[in-house]
Amino acid sequence: VLDELDVLRTSLDELQLSLADRQQALDDLLSSERAAVREQAALAAVGGARLLVDLIDIDGHPAQRLGIRRRRVGAPVERRLGHWIGVTRCATPAVDVREMWARLIETERNRPDDSLRGRPSTVLEIPDAVVALDHGGTLRVTMEEEPRADAADAIAIPRCTYGLPSRKLRNFGHWLVDCVPQIDVLTAVDPSATILVAPFQKPFQPWGLTLARAAGRSIEWDGRPIAARRVVLFESDGRTGGGRPLSALTGLRERLLRDDDAWRTRAGRSPQAAARGDRRLYVTRRDARNRRKWVSNEEAIEAVFARRGFEIVSMADVPFDDQARLFREAKVVAGVSGAGLTDLLFSPPGTHAIVLISDSLMRWYADDRGARSFWVDGRRGGDLAELGDSPRFYTHLAAAFEQYCHTFVGADAMPLEPLAAFLDEALARVDAA
Amino acid sequence: MIARLLRAAGLLAASPAGRSPEQKAAERPAAQRQQIRELAREVSNLTSRLQHLERGLDQLRALRTAEDDPHARSLLAALDPARATRHVRDAVAGAVRQDDPVPQLIVRDVWPPELIAAMLATMPAPAFFQSAPDGREILRLPPRLAPTPAMVVLAFAVDLVRDVLGPALAARFVDLWPDGGLSASAGALVRHPPDDATMAADHRPGHILTTVIDLQGGVPNRAVARSSTAGVMPHSAEPVLLTWEFAHYPSDPAP
Numbered sequence: 294v295l296d297e298l299d300v301l302r303t304s305l306d307e308l309q310l311s312l313a314d315r316q317q318a319l320d321d322l323l324s325s326e327r328a329a330v331r332e333q334a335a336l337a338a339v340g341g342a343r344l345l346v347d348l349i350d351i352d353g354h355p356a357q358r359l360g361i362r363r364r365r366v367g368a369p370v371e372r373r374l375g376h377w378i379g380v381t382r383c384a385t386p387a388v389d390v391r392e393m394w395a396r397l398i399e400t401e402r403n404r405p406d407d408s409l410r411g412r413p414s415t416v417l418e419i420p421d422a423v424v425a426l427d428h429g430g431t432l433r434v435t436m437e438e439e440p441r442a443d444a445a446d447a448i449a450i451p452r453c454t455y456g457l458p459s460r461k462l463r464n465f466g467h468w469l470v471d472c473v474p475q476i477d478v479l480t481a482v483d484p485s486a487t488i489l490v491a492p493f494q495k496p497f498q499p500w501g502l503t504l505a506r507a508a509g510r511s512i513e514w515d516g517r518p519i520a521a522r523r524v525v526l527f528e529s530d531g532r533t534g535g536g537r538p539l540s541a542l543t544g545l546r547e548r549l550l551r552d553d554d555a556w557r558t559r560a561g562r563s564p565q566a567a568a569r570g571d572r573r574l575y576v577t578r579r580d581a582r583n584r585r586k587w588v589s590n591e592e593a594i595e596a597v598f599a600r601r602g603f604e605i606v607s608m609a610d611v612p613f614d615d616q617a618r619l620f621r622e623a624k625v626v627a628g629v630s631g632a633g634l635t636d637l638l639f640s641p642p643g644t645h646a647i648v649l650i651s652d653s654l655m656r657w658y659a660d661d662r663g664a665r666s667f668w669v670d671g672r673r674g675g676d677l678a679e680l681g682d683s684p685r686f687y688t689h690l691a692a693a694f695e696q697y698c699h700t701f702v703g704a705d706a707m708p709l710e711p712l713a714a715f716l717d718e719a720l721a722r723v724d725a726a
Numbered sequence: 727m728i729a730r731l732l733r734a735a736g737l738l739a740a741s742p743a744g745r746s747p748e749q750k751a752a753e754r755p756a757a758q759r760q761q762i763r764e765l766a767r768e769v770s771n772l773t774s775r776l777q778h779l780e781r782g783l784d785q786l787r788a789l790r791t792a793e794d795d796p797h798a799r800s801l802l803a804a805l806d807p808a809r810a811t812r813h814v815r816d817a818v819a820g821a822v823r824q825d826d827p828v829p830q831l832i833v834r835d836v837w838p839p840e841l842i843a844a845m846l847a848t849m850p851a852p853a854f855f856q857s858a859p860d861g862r863e864i865l866r867l868p869p870r871l872a873p874t875p876a877m878v879v880l881a882f883a884v885d886l887v888r889d890v891l892g893p894a895l896a897a898r899f900v901d902l903w904p905d906g907g908l909s910a911s912a913g914a915l916v917r918h919p920p921d922d923a924t925m926a927a928d929h930r931p932g933h934i935l936t937t938v939i940d941l942q943g944g945v946p947n948r949a950v951a952r953s954s955t956a957g958v959m960p961h962s963a964e965p966v967l968l969t970w971e972f973a974h975y976p977s978d979p980a981p
Contacts (some may be wrong), residue, residue, distance in 0.1 A: 299763045305768050314777050319782045326789050327871045334877035340807045340885075355878050356799040 318548070336361045336417075345415055345529040348456045353422075353436030357376045359704055360436075362418045363528070366478045367540040370411040370693065374401075377692035379645065380719045384711040390655045393704050397668055397683060404677040409692055411539025411678065412476045412531035419524040422575030424448070424489075426455050427514025434524060441520040449525040451475035455512065463494050468501050470690065474541035475527045476505035477548070483525050489514035495561060497667035500613040502551065508720065535667075536681020539693050541700065546638050553621065570622030571684035573599060573603040576633040580609040587629050587654040589706045594649070597713050598627060601720060608633040625723055627716075630654055642695035645723045648687045658684050690712075697722070739871040764771060784853035785871065792848070792873030796907040801844035802875060811890050818894035829953040831898055836891065836939055836949040845883060845941065849968070852917065860963050861919040866906070867912040867970075884906060884912045887972055894936060896974055902953060903934050906978045913972025915941075935974035943967035 335343040337358040342351045351358065383394045421437045421444070431712065434456040453472035461467040476488055488511040494497060498683040502508050530538030577596040578586050588594060596604050603625070608616055620626060620636040627647035628634050637646055660670045668683035681689035684702075691698035701712060792798070812835065821833040837845070851870040856861035868884045869877065892910025899908070938953040944966035 301760075301765060302768075305765065305772065308772060309768070309775075312772065313777065316775065316779055316782075319779060319786070322786060323782055324870065326786065330874050330877055331790065334881060337802070337874065337878045337966065339802075339805045339878060339882035353816075354803040355805060356802040359799065359874060382768070419813045472927065476965065 305527055306475070307549060332363055333359065333558070336363065344417075346452075346456075348452075348530065349432050349434065349526065349607070350419075351419070351434045351436065353434075353537075353614045357436040357438075360420045364416045364418060364482060365413040366416055366481055367413040368530070368660065369413055369531075370409070370539040370543050371573040371691045371696045372409045372539075372691050373407050373408050374689070375407045376487060377689060377695065377697050378696045379722055380715060381700045382497040382715045384708055384715070385652055385655075385702055385703040385704050388648060390702065392653045393655055393659055394415070394684070396670075397685065400668060401680055401685070404680075406486055407677065409536070409539065409681075409689060410533050410676060411537075411543075411693075412529075412533065414475070414531050414538065414541045415528040416478060416482050417524075417526040417528050418482070419526060421522055421628075422524045423518050423520045424450065424516040424524055424526075426514075430455055432456075434526070437520070440522045444520040444522050445487060446521065447483055447486035447523040447525060448489055448519060448521040449479040449483055450489045450527065451479060452527045452530065454489055454491050454628070455516075457491075459491075459494070462491055462498075464632055465497050466496060466635040468495070469635045469638060470537055470542055470631075471530075473501040473505050474538055474545040475530060476502060476507050477545045478541050479525055479527055480506045481544075483523075484524070484526050485510070487512055489519070493677075497613060505545070525685070533676040533678045535679035536689055537678075537693065539678065542638075543693055549639065550641065556678065559587070560685050572619070572623045573621045573625045573717060574619060574627065575599070575605050576626065576631075577607050578629050578630035578631055578633070580607045581631065585631070587631070587651045587657075587705065588649070591629075593709055594629075594707050597709055597716065600646055601716060603627060608636075612714070625720070634687055636697060637691060640694070640696060643726065644691075644694075645699045645719065645726075646691045646696055647719055648700050648713075649707065650700065650702045651686050651707065652703075653705050654700065655684055697726075740981075743830065749845065781853050784851065785904055786872075788851045788853060788978050789871075789873050792875055795847075795875065798844070798848045798875045801847050802878060803932075804840040805844060805879070806840075807818055807882070810838050810841055810882075810886055814886055814890045815894055818891065818898065821898075823898055829899060829902060831895065831949075831951045833949040833951070834945075835947050841879075841883065841886075842941070844879045848879045849941075850876045850913075855915070855917055862922070863917040865915040867914055867972075880915075887912060887970075891949075892972070892974065895935065899935055899951070899953070899974070903976055907975045908934055908974040910937075910974050911972050913937075913970060916969045916971055918966050918969065919944075920967075922965060932975050933973040933974065937972050937974075939970040940966055941968040941970060 337355045339355050342358055342361070342514075344351075352359070352695060381398075383391060384613070385391060385394075419434060419436065421440045423437065423441075425433045425434045425435075427433055432450065432604065447467065451472060452475055457467070462472070462537055476490075479486065479488060484506070488502070488507045488600065490498070490502070490511050492513040492515065502511050531540045532538050575595060577591060577595055578588070579591050581587075599605055606619065612620065616636050618641040620639040621641070623640055623644060625645045625647060626637060626640060627649070629649045629651065634648065637644065668685075678689070684700075686696040688700060699715070699722070701707075702716045703712060815838060817833050817836050818831075821831050823829070823831045850869065852863060854869065854872050855865045857863050865872075868881050872880065887910055892908075896908040896910070900910075935951055935953060937949055939949040940946050
């Protein structure tokens with residue numbers, strides 16, 4: 294009997310294990326259901342949908358709003374900023390700028406950790422609705438009981454169509470790193486939807502649509518009501534308190550790199566080894582408006598770089614596709630901080646960025662009329678990504694792209710000798726990598 | 727399967743004629759008896775884990791089917807925050823407070839009809855409630871998990887309790903805690919066993935006021951708010967099946 298009892302005990306133990314496996318599987322299922330149900334209930338809440346962002350107003354009763362789905366697109370991003378920070382020099386005699394720079398570095402050090410984080414983007418899929426833009430810039434979405442006869446099949450609206458000031462839409466850098474990734478996310482969700490974009494003001498805007506696989510299926514929208522059977526709405530870009538939309542941006546970049554034949558041949562190598570070209574580019578701001586040149590001795594600076602093998606390029610003279618190609622082939626990209634450097638998007642991991650910041654540029658970043666100025670007093674104590682809206686802009690962008698960033702802070706008339714010493718030190722790092 | 731294994735081991739075989747199970751047990755060696763006791767404990771444990779698993783499966787089934795209920799959807803469409811707020815405030819304002827034997831307020835039709843209809847139509851299945859030792863089943867609010875329509879309705883009602891009903895009741899009992907304000911908890915839904923004719927309120931130290939709302943059975947849609955020193959709530963002629971119970975406690979710690 295004791296033997297039989299042992300057999301029985303063994304069988305019971307097996308049953309316990311089998312039951313534990315099933316319980317774990319069930320718990321996992323319930324956990325994901327719990328998250329989905331909570332999200333759905335927030336969207337259908339009595340009194341109005343609880344959204345992750347403002348500037349969207351959804352008009353529909355709770356039962357209608359039960360039909361809305363929120364999708365998370367892209368992967369979470371986490372990068373160790375410190376790993377990608379290269380040589381940093383502050384050589385300005387201006388006391389205010391030196392203090393601001395020191396405070397920025399201190400604020401950076403005091404963040405809870407060294408990680409830049411971005412959450413996946415969220416997209417709302419809304420059935421049978423009419424969309425319109427009000428004068429305050431709020432997107433009004435009115436849900437309908439039945440589809441209208443004249444309704445379009447599917448429309449998609451990036452956040453930059455309604456949530457971005459016109460002056461930012463006209464800026465190449467903002468368009469490339471903030472807007473194009475949103476459109477690319479919408480393309481991933483519905484490759485056939487018609488994209489509603491703000492009226493084009495610059496030639497780089499249609500080019501951006503090509504990058505986001507949306508060429509030929511966009512409408513320049515003035516905000517008048519449009520009905521659709523399905524509205525795909527970019528809701529949140531997942532940025533954590535500031536900075537850039539890291540998940541959407543790196544998602545776009547990875548796809549562009551994947552699509553590039555040269556990249557494919559090197560796939561699987563380490564980021565450092567994957568740098569494909571040996572070109573050294575210096576992006577001049579001689580073509581910028583006077584008050585946005587930021588430095589007063591651009592030609593002398595160019596000469597310092599040219600003596601070290603840098604090609605001097607003016608982006609205004611280079612067609613957009615060629616800009617992308619130049620940056621793909623670069624090993625080092627340098628210039629005064631400005632929109633021309635955002636083409637780093639096309640440069641492979643391991644590329645080195647060398648960014649010059651002048652006194653007037655530092656003071657522009659610190660102008661308290663701009664939302665970008667909070668870094669000056671470090672009031673917010675949250676995520677490191679918040680500091681992406683600061684003179685550290687390109688350091689953050691490069692880190693997101695797994696590229697090194699070297700920074701030189703100097704007077705508007707950049708001191709050439711310290712600049713040359715800084716540059717030699719940075720290039721030694723490039724050669725050593 | 728467990729029974730089959732027990733039979734295979736001869737542990738579930740019918741007792742021979744004329745010998746009681748106790749006599750039979752007494753004849754077994756001590757080690758064998760000990761092992762059987764341990765196995766019985768394991769079987770009992772396995773049974774309760776199976777019940778837990780079954781409950782989870784019931785929750786999943788309910789989640790998958792609830793959203794497609796057209797009746798529940800039509801009730802959701804009728805919910806209106808402004809109308810509900812007015813209704814609740816008027817209902818509390820119109821109730822007559824009694825102070826004998828204890829401070830008490832009975833509010834009839836406390837919820838607007840469309841809300842209580844939506845609550846009952848979307849009420850989470852028993853699988854979403856936790857069993858209490860006294861036979862009651864409790865769902866703390868707002869629920870961590872329930873079908874989406876129920877989550878929507880209950881979240882709305884919880885907001886009404888916190889923002890409208892709670893403050894309105896507190897204003898009627900301001901003398902109970904003159905040194906500061908009272909805040910209302912979200913409370914819990916309580917399913918009562920069939921023979922439970924009283925609404926036993928959940929009294930805890932620190933509660934100043936306890937409110938019980940009949941949802942099913944008893945006097946439907948009646949709220950009884952009482953000083954928590956008062957003990958059980960009044961009897962109903964009909965058994966109470968489902969209640970919403972919440973409490974008021976001091977907003978700030980006592981001086």
